[in-house]
Amino acid sequence: MAQIGTDIQKASSLLQQGELVAIPTETVYGLAGNALDVDVVAKIFAVKNRPEFDPLIVHVSSLRDAEKYVVDIPKKAERLTKLFWPGPLTLVLKKKNEIIPALVTAGLDTVGIRCPDHPLTRMLLSVLSFPLAAPSANPFGYVSPTSPQHVNAQLGDKIPYILDGGNCPVGIESTIIGFENETPIVYRMGGLSIERIENVIGNVEVRAHSTSNPITPGQLKSHYAPSKKLILGNLDELLQQYPAHSSGILTFSKNYHSPYQRILSPGGNLEEAARNLFQYLRDFDQMPIDVILAELLPEAGLGRAINDRLVRASAG
Numbered sequence: 001m002a003q004i005g006t007d008i009q010k011a012s013s014l015l016q017q018g019e020l021v022a023i024p025t026e027t028v029y030g031l032a033g034n035a036l037d038v039d040v041v042a043k044i045f046a047v048k049n050r051p052e053f054d055p056l057i058v059h060v061s062s063l064r065d066a067e068k069y070v071v072d073i074p075k076k077a078e079r080l081t082k083l084f085w086p087g088p089l090t091l092v093l094k095k096k097n098e099i100i101p102a103l104v105t106a107g108l109d110t111v112g113i114r115c116p117d118h119p120l121t122r123m124l125l126s127v128l129s130f131p132l133a134a135p136s137a138n139p140f141g142y143v144s145p146t147s148p149q150h151v152n153a154q155l156g157d158k159i160p161y162i163l164d165g166g167n168c169p170v171g172i173e174s175t176i177i178g179f180e181n182e183t184p185i186v187y188r189m190g191g192l193s194i195e196r197i198e199n200v201i202g203n204v205e206v207r208a209h210s211t212s213n214p215i216t217p218g219q220l221k222s223h224y225a226p227s228k229k230l231i232l233g234n235l236d237e238l239l240q241q242y243p244a245h246s247s248g249i250l251t252f253s254k255n256y257h258s259p260y261q262r263i264l265s266p267g268g269n270l271e272e273a274a275r276n277l278f279q280y281l282r283d284f285d286q287m288p289i290d291v292i293l294a295e296l297l298p299e300a301g302l303g304r305a306i307n308d309r310l311v312r313a314s315a316g
């Protein structure tokens, strides 16, 4: 198992030696390594068992820092960074040159770049002389980790150290936005709502639901899946078809008084629901149940990103 601790010195010296370290962010834990070292990046793909066509996000400490690696930053992108960096927003921007190895970006001429908002990781980035490539710290296709224990359970035997930043306060991955001929395109809904983005830059095109020919594997239909089969629908109807004693129940706020239920937010708060989502999906894997029955949340705010995860999980 990996060592878990809050020693930034240790994390930074391991990273400088070309090792991988799991890092806390406000969204989910990342499996981090030196983004400029192709051997380290190859190790990230290997540890995650991730196909090399799926590009990694590069984590930087500021927009200034990002400018070392990207060119032609659209005005709208810059405005978003002013308001939402550090924060749960990844920008897909044109790569400057090959400072960032092609393996990081799966050969694309763009790079996904973000400035995470977690005090430990911000401190870590400030002492490192390189940016951190970091996918979510889970085996490819499984639910993202929102605590050091989640990381340890799945990748603990493959990495030396997990920087312990507690539970992730946002709980779902960053929103990914890129620009095609100046038009903003959302490739993955996430911890920053579409409404908050549109308030700043106007209408965006949401392409995160596309299932055929995905450019972004975050768009792959079967993703974010727990090990148990997840069935989405009207819970009252589903409970007539599936026996309650062998079914997990995932609700937004309603209480079904089942021993195998998880209520995302009893008070109906979407931020709280997002924070709990991945922990609860993991909980079901430990329960003596055959299926998970779940309902969609309101299609607003973080509800859209949560629904996106539920739909994908149900396709898994």
Ligand code: TXA
Binding pocket: 025, 027, 028, 029, 030, 031, 054, 055, 056, 057, 090, 092, 093, 105, 108, 110, 111, 112, 114, 116, 134, 135, 136, 137, 172, 173, 174, 176, 187, 188, 215, 216, 217, 218, 219
């Ligand atoms: O919140 C997050 O974004 C977390 C934390 C650790 O920062 N990271 C994360 O990484 O979720 P990952 O690798 O699990 O998901 C990154 C997504 C993938 O779906 C990938 O295809 C997409 O970002 N992506 C990366 N670079 C891209 C690019 N140049 N163009 C389009 N999509 C890109």
Ligand code: MG
Binding pocket: 135, 136, 144
């Ligand atoms: Mg991931």
